[in-house]
Amino acid sequence: MTFIYPAIINQTENGYHARFPDLEMCEADGVTLDECLDEARYAMEGWITAEFEEDEPVMPFISDEEDIDLKDGEFVRNIMVIYRFYDGWDE
Numbered sequence: 001m002t003f004i005y006p007a008i009i010n011q012t013e014n015g016y017h018a019r020f021p022d023l024e025m026c027e028a029d030g031v032t033l034d035e036c037l038d039e040a041r042y043a044m045e046g047w048i049t050a051e052f053e054e055d056e057p058v059m060p061f062i063s064d065e066e067d068i069d070l071k072d073g074e075f076v077r078n079i080m081v082i083y084r085f086y087d088g089w090d091e
Contacts, residue, residue, distance in 0.1 A: 003048060003081045006065055007040045009033070010074045020079075021068060022060045023047045037077060045081045052083075 007018040012029070016036035020026040020043075028043040030036030051057045065076050 001083050001085070003044070003059070003083060004078050005044060005062055006068060006076045007037075007044075007079050008068065008070065008074050009036065009040075009077055010071070018043075018077075018079075020044060020047075022063050037079065040077075040079050041081060044079050045083070048081060048083055 005020050005022050007020050007028075009016055009018050011017075015029060015031040016033050018028045018030075018036050018040040020040075023044065026043050026047040028036060028039035030039050048059075051059065065078075068076055070076070
């Protein structure tokens with residue numbers, strides 16, 4: 001399955017910070033923008049993995065970029081994770 005969620009990015013004193021408005025407590029940091037985006041993808045992948053380990057996983061709805069309130073200096077990047085299911089699938 002492919003998941004694409006928006007991340008809100010802002011520059012900090014130490015680089016960049018990303019947070020996902022739709023994924024509770026899912027955040028990442030990086031010295032460069034590219035590093036921050038990579039770390040955001042890893043954080044999102046971990047969040048999704050943890051959710052699917054629940055008895056009844058619930059994936060949150062994806063916010064439209066136009067509905068996200070941004071502060072000065074913030075911008076949105078869509079982060080994509082491809083999640084493969086292996087257990088229990090007969091392929």
